[in-house]
Amino acid sequence: MNLAPRKGFSLKFQRNTSFFRSSRLKRIGALSSMTAVFLALVTPGIAHAETLDQRQEDSQGVVYSITQTSPAAQTFTSAITGTLNRVDLYLSRLSSAHDMTMEIRSVTADGAPADVLSTYTVPIGSVPAFPGGWVPVALNQAVTAGTQYAIVLHGGDSNPAQWHGAKNNPYLGGGSWRYSTPPAWSGDFAQDLGFKTYATGTGAQTDPSVYFYANTSGAVFPTVTFTAAIYNAGPEVATKSVLYIQLPDTSSVSQVKLNNPESCTYNGATYILCNVGDVAAEGRATLSFQAKITSPGQHTVTAAVYSPTLDANPVNNRSSDTCVADITTAFVSC
Numbered sequence: 001m002n003l004a005p006r007k008g009f010s011l012k013f014q015r016n017t018s019f020f021r022s023s024r025l026k027r028i029g030a031l032s033s034m035t036a037v038f039l040a041l042v043t044p045g046i047a048h049a050e051t052l053d054q055r056q057e058d059s060q061g062v063v064y065s066i067t068q069t070s071p072a073a074q075t076f077t078s079a080i081t082g083t084l085n086r087v088d089l090y091l092s093r094l095s096s097a098h099d100m101t102m103e104i105r106s107v108t109a110d111g112a113p114a115d116v117l118s119t120y121t122v123p124i125g126s127v128p129a130f131p132g133g134w135v136p137v138a139l140n141q142a143v144t145a146g147t148q149y150a151i152v153l154h155g156g157d158s159n160p161a162q163w164h165g166a167k168n169n170p171y172l173g174g175g176s177w178r179y180s181t182p183p184a185w186s187g188d189f190a191q192d193l194g195f196k197t198y199a200t201g202t203g204a205q206t207d208p209s210v211y212f213y214a215n216t217s218g219a220v221f222p223t224v225t226f227t228a229a230i231y232n233a234g235p236e237v238a239t240k241s242v243l244y245i246q247l248p249d250t251s252s253v254s255q256v257k258l259n260n261p262e263s264c265t266y267n268g269a270t271y272i273l274c275n276v277g278d279v280a281a282e283g284r285a286t287l288s289f290q291a292k293i294t295s296p297g298q299h300t301v302t303a304a305v306y307s308p309t310l311d312a313n314p315v316n317n318r319s320s321d322t323c324v325a326d327i328t329t330a331f332v333s334c
């Protein structure tokens with residue numbers, strides 16, 4: 001699924017940024033450069049060089065093999081309008097002996113890698129042997145907050161290097177892509193490769209979080225109501241927020257009924273994805289669904305919230321609850 005912003009959001013953000021830049025330039029013109037630098041450092045909304053922006057740090061679930069003819073990509077949504085200075089990728093080297101190439105690309109309406117915006121060399125000597133590690137790549141690419149980009153990695157020869165990542169959609173601002181024969185990109189929104197982006201510029205400061213809990217109704221074979229309570233501690237609006245709910249599987253949790261069908265989509269199997277939209281500073285949003293527990297044992301459901309803004313605390317963006325069913329599934333406690 002493409003999480004690129006609606007045009008309205010993008011235009012609004014650029015307008016605000018231009019206004020800010022214009023008023024700042026007028027002030028700087030009347031001040032000494034030292035004073036101007038000081039003001040720039042203390043003005044809210046300014047992010048300094050190498051601010052950690054987007055991240056997906058789990059490298060334990062999937063491995064994509066990369067050669068000269070089979071590149072891979074991870075898309076991300078920038079929270080900063082300014083310059084992308086550095087990208088870290090979680091890589092390992094097998095028998096590959098030639099330097100790799102990394103590109104930053106725009107994406108299509110479907111979120112697939114599109115036009116090349118800039119190209120960088122990744123020295124093969126900087127890629128650790130298996131099990132691998134973080135490889136920093138310095139770069140210089142203009143980015144716009146709320147816009148999705150692709151990090152595309154090509155191998156240097158026919159021997160593979162590997163890009164490590166994780167399942168269960170740990171990053172909600174993009175997904176992974178593979179280039180295969182016949183030449184075409186195929187994406188997997190629910191698998192994300194290991195990456196971190198660092199940028200300089202302006203970006204909204206937020207702290208969206210979610211608390212997820214389950215309640216049962218009925219004494220026997222109860223219906224379970226799962227509720228996600230989202231809160232943005234601010235200080236700015238968490239724009240274009242999305243909620244992702246990971247279900248165990250259809251044999252454990254079934255008969256899903258959405259209470260917010262205008263915002264949420266159930267894929268019929270393992271997840272529910274909701275467009276929450278803008279959550280104001282100190283604002284709340286609540287989304288819920290009902291389901292039956294249809295196999296015995298423990299079943300954990302996890303909710304995650306994401307906004308393409310500078311989130312002060314990503315740790316509180318995920319919350320789980322567990323239901324336990326007896327051997328007949330007649331008695332369920334959550």
Ligand SMILES: [Ca+2]
Pocket residue numbers: 169170171172173174175176188189190191192
């Ligand atoms: Ca993803």
Ligand SMILES: [Ca+2]
Pocket residue numbers: 206207208209311312313314315316317
């Ligand atoms: Ca947060």
